[in-house]
Amino acid sequence: MTTADLDPMLAARLKRTADGLVPVIVQEATTDAVLMLAWMDDEALRRTLDSGQATYWSRSRQSYWVKGETSGHRQAVREVRLDCDGDTILLKVDQTGAACHTGTTTCFDADLIWEQR
Amino acid sequence: MTTADLDPMLAARLKRTADGLVPVIVQEATTDAVLMLAWMDDEALRRTLDSGQATYWSRSRQSYWVKGETSGHRQAVREVRLDCDGDTILLKVDQTGAACHTGTTTCFDADLIWEQR
Numbered sequence: 001m002t003t004a005d006l007d008p009m010l011a012a013r014l015k016r017t018a019d020g021l022v023p024v025i026v027q028e029a030t031t032d033a034v035l036m037l038a039w040m041d042d043e044a045l046r047r048t049l050d051s052g053q054a055t056y057w058s059r060s061r062q063s064y065w066v067k068g069e070t071s072g073h074r075q076a077v078r079e080v081r082l083d084c085d086g087d088t089i090l091l092k093v094d095q096t097g098a099a100c101h102t103g104t105t106t107c108f109d110a111d112l113i114w115e116q117r
Numbered sequence: 118m119t120t121a122d123l124d125p126m127l128a129a130r131l132k133r134t135a136d137g138l139v140p141v142i143v144q145e146a147t148t149d150a151v152l153m154l155a156w157m158d159d160e161a162l163r164r165t166l167d168s169g170q171a172t173y174w175s176r177s178r179q180s181y182w183v184k185g186e187t188s189g190h191r192q193a194v195r196e197v198r199l200d201c202d203g204d205t206i207l208l209k210v211d212q213t214g215a216a217c218h219t220g221t222t223t224c225f226d227a228d229l230i231w232e233q234r
Contacts, residue, residue: 033149080230083228116169
């Protein structure tokens with residue numbers, strides 16, 4: 001992981017985990033549905049900003065991952081926002097197809113564990 | 118931190134960080150705005166489910182934190198969802214007042230770092 005190619009002004013504002021990562025909340029720009037949580041290091045963010053295609057760091061595979069590169073279920077980025085303390089990114093995207101690898105629209109569709117009665 | 122009081126069936130499905138935490142995406146139930154990212158351990162989740170009031174683990178203060186206990190800007194929980202791999206929680210809440218400690222509606226309002234042109 002390197003910060004060499006990300007805008008240094010932006011890199012200076014990021015607060016990363018011990019692994020050098022920032023959590024990324026991914027929200028559908030049209031429906032406002034929360035699609036998934038992913039992770040970026042500086043290089044993933046640089047690739048995302050340069051390409052306009054959501055690119056994450058896969059913690060399980062320890063590699064970069066252009067969302068939808070295999071499945072076709074890409075995320076075209078509309079907005080990138082940083083939170084008030086610089087430790088979380090909000091990505092607003094146009095999602096093609098299902099966001100979740102299970103085939104559901106979002107990664108949160110299948111598992112409602114509690115609701116207000 | 119203890120898992121003693123959280124439903125063991127639910128506790129078994131959570132995948133936690135090395136610190137025993139799960140990231141929580143907080144979304145306003147009416148507007149669908151993403152308000153903030155917070156963290157829960159098992160006990161914070163148990164307290165949230167028991168009280169219906171969003172309760173987090175503060176990593177900076179290393180203590181439990183009922184959102185809005187001081188400010189009055191509480192979060193009444195409507196839904197709790199778990200993602201497909203059990204490592205992220207989505208909380209849908211009725212937010213009273215500003216979600217962000219800076220006074221803005223969400224923690225992502227102030228800092229747009231990139232947008233599609």
